[in-house]
Amino acid sequence: MTDVEAIAERLRARGLRVTPQRQVVFGLLDGNQEHPTVEALFGAAREALPTISLKTVYQTVHELEDLGEVRLLDVGTGAVRVDPNVEHPHHHLICTECGSVRDVLVDVGDLHLAERDRQGFVVRDVQVLFRGECAMCVPAPGH
Ligand SMILES: [Zn+2]
Ligand SMILES: [Zn+2]
DSSP, X not given: OOOHHHHHHHHHHTXXXXXXXXXXXXXXXXXXXXXXXXXXXXXXXXXXXXXXXXXXXXXXXXXXXHTTXXXXXXXXXXXXXXXXXXXXXXXXXXXXXXXXXXXXXOOOOOOOOOHHHHTTOOOOOOOOEEEXXXXXXXXXXXX
C-alpha cells in the first residue's frame, strides 16, 4: 500500500480523520525497512510537508502504535526506532557503528524460560538482537 488514497482509506477504517500530516507519516512508514527514528521521520516528513512539527510526528507515531500499525523499539541505539513490520514476527540486526537496524526473519528456536528463571515475570515477547557492524561500517580486510 503506497497509494495516497489507500492510506486515506486505512485512516478512515481506523476511525481517524484524514489529515495531510497523518497521510505523510503513514506514507513514509509503509513498507519502510529502515526502522527510522522519530527525528529521521520528521526530517523526511518536512520535505513533503514543510509545516509539520516534530510534536505532530510524535503524536502520529503514537497513534499508529496504539492502533497496532507500528512497534516502537528501543534497541540501544540511543533513540526509539519505528518499526512498521508488525505482520511478521522477527528479530533485528543492529550496527553498533552507525545505528542502522534491519529485520532478520530467522528461527532462533523455542526460547523459553523455566519458571524459576522467570522470577515471577509473565513473558509476552522475546527479542533477539544481533549486534555488530553493517556492510558499510565493517573494516575492509587488510586495513
Ligand atoms: Zn553501520
Ligand atoms: Zn523490525
